[in-house]
Amino acid sequence: MAMTMTEKILARSAGKESVEPGELVMAKLDFCFGNDVTAPVAVDEFEKAGFKQVFDRERVLLIPDHWTPNKDIKSAGLVKQMREFSKKHDLTHWYDVGRVGVEHAFLPEQGLVGPGDVVLGADSHTCTYGALGAFATGAGSTDLAGAMATGEAWFRVPESHRFDFEGTLGPYVTGKDIVLFTIGQIGVDGALYKAMEFTGSAIRGLSMDARFTICNMAIEAGGKSGIIAPDEVTKAYVKDRLEREAWYCESDPDASYEKTYSWKAEEIPLMVSKPHLPSNTQVAAELNDIGLDQAVIGSCTNGRIEDLRQAADILRGRKVHKDVRCIVIPATQAIWKQAMDEGLFEVFLEAEAAVSAPTCGPCLGGHMGVLAKGERAIATTNRNFVGRMGDPESEVYLAGPYVAAASAVAGHVATPEQIGAPAAPGGKGRS
């Protein structure tokens, strides 16, 4: 029977020859984890239910990234609870400040998740790992508690929606623009409960970093998962990272999709999502009247090395506008070091941007850049809900690193071209 790659991965993990959309399966998990928001509740539930041990000490991770370095006493208590649980159960993986990074950049980087895996994370952006050709989905704390104890979780096999992008992306157009464009087209529940499979030559031409950005935001269209077929780019990324054997698969040519969307890559403009939903998109070049107080470049969506290089490409030789605070947050320690070694920090500091230790921080209004009433930020993060970055009367505009950096320089939403950057990245001529 023809299957999508999502169906193949779920069938394999459930020990079945094949599965169909709508079917409920009990899947064996390759990895499960929670963060400092969700894991403490999971630990409480785990202990309350009377479970004595985790199913596999190598496949359970409690990762403190949202409030760390601890923003206040309560947060410090939550992280302490995670640290103690990890020690008590002798978990192989425990990463504290100085080693830890933003989970969805950190787990693939460290090879904790890989192609063919079934991953349950108590964080909605767990769908990021679909970029590796895995089935990865977010769940809550009780689901995590059950997963930690049994190594299994039930899933309804999702219908797959296919998003096909053929052609060549325009200058400065990134994975972020692709995913914001997609969400703008289908809405915040346009793929509710569905597996979103991204295909086409434009997707195959993207780096892993850009693919992570796309799958990261599947949840913002209501998706259960995002997924991209692994190829040589994936294999090169996984090599020397993943300790386990990777399992590669792709969708059968005659697999069935509930919906298929096809767009030409050339038609995707630089995108921005306006408050207060990711689906509220508009072409970036049309929003010059939107003044800004802050620009945030980082997060599980866009805190990887390619994102930092893109921001630096714009900020090199320019200054952040005097009325704007620009905060750059490399997502992991390894990315931090690489950015430093490549001289990107020199660029950021010369531009008068601040560079922070890895943290989810401002993305969810936690710390390191909380907004006051009436303030407005442009951010490379993933959500612009009411109050997301601070006061309920503050506003967040979502964009990719090029647009966020150009906007930080302009003091209002702007594209690289509008601030006088070359017609294409890296000073290449008009294409």
Next chain:
Amino acid sequence: MTALRGKAWTFGRDIDTDLIIAARYLNMATAAELAPHVMEDADPTFAGKVKPGDMIVAQENFGCGSSREHAPMALKGAGVSLVIAKSFARIFYRNSFNMGLPILVAPEAVDGIKEGDELQVDLNSGEIEDLTSGKKYQAQPLPEFMQELVAAGGLLPYLKKHAAAK
């Protein structure tokens, strides 16, 4: 399960988890701490006026966004006995069952019920009665697996039973 009774509080579509419980309160981890802040950014007066047993009636995609179980936890902590919506975001749907906040999908009821109406709901049959207007609605039946989860008393007891049966 006995019939639920309470007043309806109506909300629009795409009520996200930050509206249900803002991220700035996620350094708290108990229902008692979270409840005073429930729905704060959607309606700052909500926590002060909701009474035990009251129900939320919302349009499409209720609970979209984050995986925070703090969202159903805060609603339950504030005394909300049931959420009726045209549709739910999937992680919220899962979390609600897992932690014992009943939810029903009933588009016609959502269109018919007005803010402040007194509702009576039989969770077993899925019948929703609007005592104020006298109208009755039928919610979509729970999938069989969800019924098993509810019968077992939530996800963790279900998993324990499942593991013991192996």
